[in-house]
């Protein structure tokens with residue numbers, strides 16, 4: 001078989017983000033190839049969430065370049081685009097702290113994610129004019145199919161707040177998938193999960209990557225999960241990339257060990 005050359009869907013170079021006098025990112029770089037699961041790791045305060053916030057339009061970076069190459073579309077620089085414009089271009093994310101509409105049902109939460117792809121938009125959905133009804137039904141069907149894949153079909157009519165913690169995390173991923181991303185960004189998806197839930201999450205992330213043909217970038221502190229799940233790992237420390245490689249290369253990298261332990265080994 002002829003090997004397929006790696007195709008980068010996300011290329012970030014020289015990314016800098018200042019908050020007043022604090023430089024949270026200092027020339028950080030990272031790339032994600034199509035179909036890869038990539039981890040962004042680093043000690044607390046290294047700049048990982050700031051990196052996600054810059055890529056997804058929550059923050060406008062002070063300098064640097066963020067390029068995306070969605071499959072079948074032109075390479076595009078997305079610095080400074082608004083969150084909804086970034087989402088429309090196919091980047092979806094979850095957050096470190098669960099952000100669901102707790103009093104809405106599981107299905108409604110996913111449908112809201114889907115509305116970024118509808119012509120009626122969220123306002124149309126709320127007003128429910130006759131033109132939007134058919135579209136609403138399509139969105140509900142599509143959202144239900146995602147929930148089935150995520151093992152949440154039995155919970156569609158429950159308020160999100162009634163779901164156990166691990167299921168709420170899966171619901172967040174379901175909502176992100178509803179936007180039809182080519183790149184899924186997960187901010188500490190295993191945070192607060194027990195070992196059994198973490199193992200199930202690992203299988204689920206793999207399944208999503210394979211079935212939806214996505215690329216995935218995740219921030220994670222659970223090194224066991226990172227080492228067994230990810231194809232590549234990028235390490236940030238004080239806002240800079242200090243290492244990049246396979247999980248095995250990263251595990252043995254003295255700079256990485258030093259960054260985590262804070263001393264020379």
Ligand SMILES: Nc1ncnc2c1ncn2[C@@H]1O[C@H](COP(=O)(O)OP(=O)(O)OP(=O)(O)O)[C@@H](O)[C@H]1O
Pocket residue numbers: 019022024042043044045046047048049050051
């Ligand atoms: N909105 C903000 N305003 C000011 N400083 C900020 C802001 N967001 C992040 N920072 C600072 O930027 C630095 C990087 O924070 P960030 O949350 O990106 O790190 P992190 O690697 O995600 O950390 P953790 O692993 O603890 O979540 C920290 O010093 C943080 O206090």
